[in-house]
Amino acid sequence: MRAYLVVSHKFQGEINLNDLPGSGRIDVICRGINAAIFLSHAIRKDVIFLAYFSKLNALLKIDASRVRYLNPDERSTAALIRNAVIKLSDHEVQTSPGFFIKKVTFTETLQEAGSLGKLLYLREDGKDIQSISIPKNVVFILSDNVNMREEEEKEIYDGGAEVISVGPQSLLSSHVIAIVNNELDRREL
Numbered sequence: 001m002r003a004y005l006v007v008s009h010k011f012q013g014e015i016n017l018n019d020l021p022g023s024g025r026i027d028v029i030c031r032g033i034n035a036a037i038f039l040s041h042a043i044r045k046d047v048i049f050l051a052y053f054s055k056l057n058a059l060l061k062i063d064a065s066r067v068r069y070l071n072p073d074e075r076s077t078a079a080l081i082r083n084a085v086i087k088l089s090d091h092e093v094q095t096s097p098g099f100f101i102k103k104v105t106f107t108e109t110l111q112e113a114g115s116l117g118k119l120l121y122l123r124e125d126g127k128d129i130q131s132i133s134i135p136k137n138v139v140f141i142l143s144d145n146v147n148m149r150e151e152e153e154k155e156i157y158d159g160g161a162e163v164i165s166v167g168p169q170s171l172l173s174s175h176v177i178a179i180v181n182n183e184l185d186r187r188e189l
């Protein structure tokens with residue numbers, strides 16, 4: 001099982017399907033979901049995608065083995081997220097097949113992520129991904145279109161995450177996910 005945790009810093013809960021970038025950059029999360037889960041004409045069943053919305057203290061979990069109605073385009077993915085956020089409460093609810101949402105702190109999110117596998121934090125200046133060993137159960141943490149906050153990084157380090165990089169350039173988070181998927185595919189993980 002491979003998981004991705006993307007921290008979304010700008011999203012405030014409103015989604016205008018005609019303006020995804022203007023909806024707290026929810027387009028970044030939609031592209032992350034696309035990169036994490038989709039193959040050509042198929043879905044990667046062994047992926048869990050987590051989006052932590054820091055302004056809402058909310059965690060969206062997508063279990064790819066259970067998803068239905070998920071398509072590769074950003075707009076319909078955003079519609080599923082909108083449907084989830086409308087039902088946000090303290091208790092986890094499944095809002096469509098494979099989509100789960102709940103109110104939770106970042107600390108609790110990291111604990112949940114840690115229970116899924118080894119935490120690897122993606123940062124431009126980290127250790128080269130090609131030089132490290134990666135276990136079968138692993139969670140990759142990355143930020144959205146802005147840098148991770150200092151206090152978030154502290155919690156990530158306190159959670160025992162190792163810092164790794166996919167290369168010297170600062171890339172879009174969805175591109176980072178595609179590279180990581182490719183690296184794991186090549187290792188047959």
Ligand SMILES: C[S@@+](CC[C@H](N)C(=O)[O-])C[C@H]1O[C@@H](n2cnc3c(N)ncnc32)[C@H](O)[C@@H]1O
Binds near residue numbers: 124141146
């Ligand atoms: C668009 S970048 C964040 C903003 C960017 N650092 C900036 O200049 O404002 C999105 C995220 O992708 C990850 N990332 C980008 N390039 C990376 C790389 N070369 N190696 C590892 N992670 C990377 C980091 O988690 C980063 O926070």
